[in-house]
Amino acid sequence: MHRIRLNEKISPNVGKMIVDAPDVARYRKPGQFIMLRIDECGERIPLTIADVDTALGTITLYYQIVGKTTENMARLKAGGHLKDVAGPLGHPTEIIKFGTAVCVGGGIGVAPIYPIAAALHRAGNKVVGVIGARTKNLLILEKEMGEVSERLIVCTDDGSHGRKAFVTEALGEIMAAEKVDIVVAIGPVPMMRAVSELTRPSGIKTLVSLNSVMVDGTGMCGGCRVTVNGEKRFTCVDGPEFDGHQVNFEELVMRLNTYRDEEAVSMREHRCRLGEVDHEG
Amino acid sequence: MKDKVPRQSMPEQPPAQRVRNYKEVPLGYSDETARLEASRCLQCKRPTCVDGCPVRVDIPGFIKAIRDGDFLSSIHLIKTTNSLPAVCGRVCPQEEQCEKLCVLTKKGESVAIGKLERFAADYEREREQLEIRAAAEMKEGRVAIVGSGPAGLTAAGELAKMGYRVTVFEAFHNAGGVLVYGIPEFRLPKAIVQYEIDALAKLGVEIVLNRVVGSAGTVNDLLSEGFDAVFIGTGAGLPLFLDIPGENLQGVYSANEYLTRANLMKAYKFPEYDTPIARGDSIAVVGGGNVAMDSARMALRLGSKKVHLIYRRSRAEMPARVEEVHHAEEEGVLFQLLTNPVRFIGDEQGRLKAVECVRMELGEPDDSGRRRPVVVKGSEFTIDIDVAIVAIGNGPNPLIPRTTPGLAVSKWGNIVADDESMKTSRKGVFAGGDIVTGAATVILAMGAGRKAAMAINTYLQTGEW
Numbered sequence: 001m002h003r004i005r006l007n008e009k010i011s012p013n014v015g016k017m018i019v020d021a022p023d024v025a026r027y028r029k030p031g032q033f034i035m036l037r038i039d040e041c042g043e044r045i046p047l048t049i050a051d052v053d054t055a056l057g058t059i060t061l062y063y064q065i066v067g068k069t070t071e072n073m074a075r076l077k078a079g080g081h082l083k084d085v086a087g088p089l090g091h092p093t094e095i096i097k098f099g100t101a102v103c104v105g106g107g108i109g110v111a112p113i114y115p116i117a118a119a120l121h122r123a124g125n126k127v128v129g130v131i132g133a134r135t136k137n138l139l140i141l142e143k144e145m146g147e148v149s150e151r152l153i154v155c156t157d158d159g160s161h162g163r164k165a166f167v168t169e170a171l172g173e174i175m176a177a178e179k180v181d182i183v184v185a186i187g188p189v190p191m192m193r194a195v196s197e198l199t200r201p202s203g204i205k206t207l208v209s210l211n212s213v214m215v216d217g218t219g220m221c222g223g224c225r226v227t228v229n230g231e232k233r234f235t236c237v238d239g240p241e242f243d244g245h246q247v248n249f250e251e252l253v254m255r256l257n258t259y260r261d262e263e264a265v266s267m268r269e270h271r272c273r274l275g276e277v278d279h280e281g
Numbered sequence: 282m283k284d285k286v287p288r289q290s291m292p293e294q295p296p297a298q299r300v301r302n303y304k305e306v307p308l309g310y311s312d313e314t315a316r317l318e319a320s321r322c323l324q325c326k327r328p329t330c331v332d333g334c335p336v337r338v339d340i341p342g343f344i345k346a347i348r349d350g351d352f353l354s355s356i357h358l359i360k361t362t363n364s365l366p367a368v369c370g371r372v373c374p375q376e377e378q379c380e381k382l383c384v385l386t387k388k389g390e391s392v393a394i395g396k397l398e399r400f401a402a403d404y405e406r407e408r409e410q411l412e413i414r415a416a417a418e419m420k421e422g423r424v425a426i427v428g429s430g431p432a433g434l435t436a437a438g439e440l441a442k443m444g445y446r447v448t449v450f451e452a453f454h455n456a457g458g459v460l461v462y463g464i465p466e467f468r469l470p471k472a473i474v475q476y477e478i479d480a481l482a483k484l485g486v487e488i489v490l491n492r493v494v495g496s497a498g499t500v501n502d503l504l505s506e507g508f509d510a511v512f513i514g515t516g517a518g519l520p521l522f523l524d525i526p527g528e529n530l531q532g533v534y535s536a537n538e539y540l541t542r543a544n545l546m547k548a549y550k551f552p553e554y555d556t557p558i559a560r561g562d563s564i565a566v567v568g569g570g571n572v573a574m575d576s577a578r579m580a581l582r583l584g585s586k587k588v589h590l591i592y593r594r595s596r597a598e599m600p601a602r603v604e605e606v607h608h609a610e611e612e613g614v615l616f617q618l619l620t621n622p623v624r625f626i627g628d629e630q631g632r633l634k635a636v637e638c639v640r641m642e643l644g645e646p647d648d649s650g651r652r653r654p655v656v657v658k659g660s661e662f663t664i665d666i667d668v669a670i671v672a673i674g675n676g677p678n679p680l681i682p683r684t685t686p687g688l689a690v691s692k693w694g695n696i697v698a699d700d701e702s703m704k705t706s707r708k709g710v711f712a713g714g715d716i717v718t719g720a721a722t723v724i725l726a727m728g729a730g731r732k733a734a735m736a737i738n739t740y741l742q743t744g745e746w
Binding site: 023043084221222223258262269 | 452453454462490491492493496497498517518519520522524529530531532534535537538541542546547551552553554555556557558559630631678679680
């Protein structure tokens with residue numbers, strides 16, 4: 001059991017949780033993830049580790065509230081527990097001095113990009129941050145990203161905060177103005193795909209972090225397979241980061257739809273039951 | 282004449298009933314039937330059956346105890362060499378091992394050694410007469426076991442009985458490895474596995490769940506943090522695929538994923554349990570081993586109307602146990618033998634809708650000694666399916682080899698270990714089970730765990746490598 005130290009909504013559909021997981025905190029490196037299970041009946045879901053406190057033995061997670069598991073997560077209180085946390089998993093991000101690194105985060109993707117930006121910053125890179133969301137109150141970690149970026153560009157689709165633009169527009173301007181040595185992009189699949197297409201002609205090294213369907217997360221089930229450079233690769237042990245120019249995004253999107261119907265059933269049943277509880281309570 | 286008593290069959294749930302539940306198929310012997318079956322044993326002076334057992338159970342001894350009605354002595358005798366008798370009695374390929382070498386096989390039917398082993402283990406468990414047989418004295422030395430499958434559990438049990446302090450590290454939230462994620466409830470009830478694990482805990486074995494060694498601390502970390510020896514039993518790794526077009530369509534599973542969802546995550550109880558699984562009307566399972574049989578039979582229980590089992594050789598070459606093939610057939614699995622899939626076909630949304638296959642014929646024997654299947658030209662045909670399960674084996678998991686400097690691996694990525702001592706190229710590090718041999722059986726993994734435990738004892742006592 002892993003004690004929850006903090007759990008709060010930081011935007012209408014994003015929660016932040018700090019939870020005890022000393023083994024994970026001790027060994028984790030930027031770019032790695034955990035698998036968690038809320039309770040006995042819960043799914044195993046992967047979440048990127050946004051931050052750790054090795055002294056306290058805690059890890060910080062950000063989660064988008066999209067389905068039954070994440071809705072339930074949002075309802076957990078500090079002092080409560082997660083049943084299982086296993087990790088860290090996946091390859092850590094390669095952190096060396098590249099030169100100028102543009103770290104692009106979209107929506108909940110800002111959470112995993114933040115520790116990578118911080119590590120690149122510490123390794124002496126010039127970090128330019130680009131973060132975006134649909135609207136102002138969905139933006140997360142703006143202050144933290146500002147602290148590790150030499151320059152931070154904030155974009156919203158509706159112009160409610162920062163620039164009214166997509167992150168790709170800001171990235172394009174940076175590429176036009178200066179030499180970029182690496183781009184790391186994490187966010188919705190269409191965003192990562194658009195970023196990869198933008199950097200492809202100039203051949204700028206571009207890393208993306210893939211969120212494929214996973215069950216075990218340790219290299220056993222094969223559910224997370226993706227096609228990279230025409231070859232079968234497994235996100236949990238070969239990734240989660242891959243060269244964005246080589247990823248078959250179309251197939252990734254297709255596979256992510258596998259359980260659309262079941263997820264709808266799960267949510268419907270879940271909300272029915274919650275409705276009953278509210279009614280009785 | 283003892284051999285006039287026919288081999289006693291074990292009562293089973295009838296096929297039409299059992300495909301609608303997840304309960305165990307064979308129901309077990311009664312005391313009387315077990316004693317009758319035990320009376321068939323000739324009590325050979327030189328028991329050849331024991332030679333066929335990878336953990337060398339005293340087979341005539343335990344069968345004699347059953348014959349005499351001393352069931353608890355029987356199980357104690359088995360447990361001196363076999364830590365998981367309730368498991369072995371259910372999933373061992375007995376017809377290929379102990380029973381194959383039984384003298385009675387020549388005259389007709391062998392003694393049902395496996396069924397008797399199961400009886401003895403169940404007798405003890407059902408009466409909860411679990412005797413805690415802690416070591417007489419504790420020994421110096423701490424041992425880390427990586428992986429809680431059959432190899433790891435056996436090594437842990439043997440070492441704990443010798444008096445060592447043992448810690449088992451498991452990546453999942455339940456211990457048992459393939460026994461809990463791979464083998465379905467109807468073949469091996471999870472409560473039985475848990476009972477065996479509880480028995481280890483009572484011996485003083487510490488079991489740490491959710492700990493992924495290689496990632497959350499390496500083998501080197503374990504050695505530098507106070508463990509004197511490490512046994513790696515991480516089992517089967519990344520599933521193999523057919524590498525044919527359409528294999529990443531929605532609805533195409535590896536058997537590992539399908540069975541993990543169904544067994545470990547209890548997807549058969551969805552939506553009570555949150556993990557979903559695709560329940561197709563028409564399913565194809567590709568492969569001919571026990572894992573393929575388990576997948577096909579699970580699919581029937583999940584409500585599929587048609588379950589095709591596609592295997593490229595003939596029935597005679599199928600690697601699955603005879604009993605499992607028989608059970609699958611009784612339950613209505615449709616065998617497509619001498620057949621090979623060449624392409625998965627999807628709809629516009631990327632959902633699987635059919636598989637194209639070719640018929641095969643058998644040519645000359647290949648390296649494995651089995652006759653090589655050859656495509657029959659112009660024999661293409663398609664089967665409409667909405668789910669496919671690929672059950673053709675696994676490659677090794679790369680996590681430990683990648684994070685353990687100096688650990689020798691084969692060209693396939695399996696850890697290299699000595700056949701007898703299970704020693705690896707790294708001092709103090711032993712390995713056994715599927716991570717060394719590639720996909721094999723529960724009992725072979727247990728045999729490796731047992732050999733490793735003996736060698737670890739020698740190493741810790743002498744310090745010699």
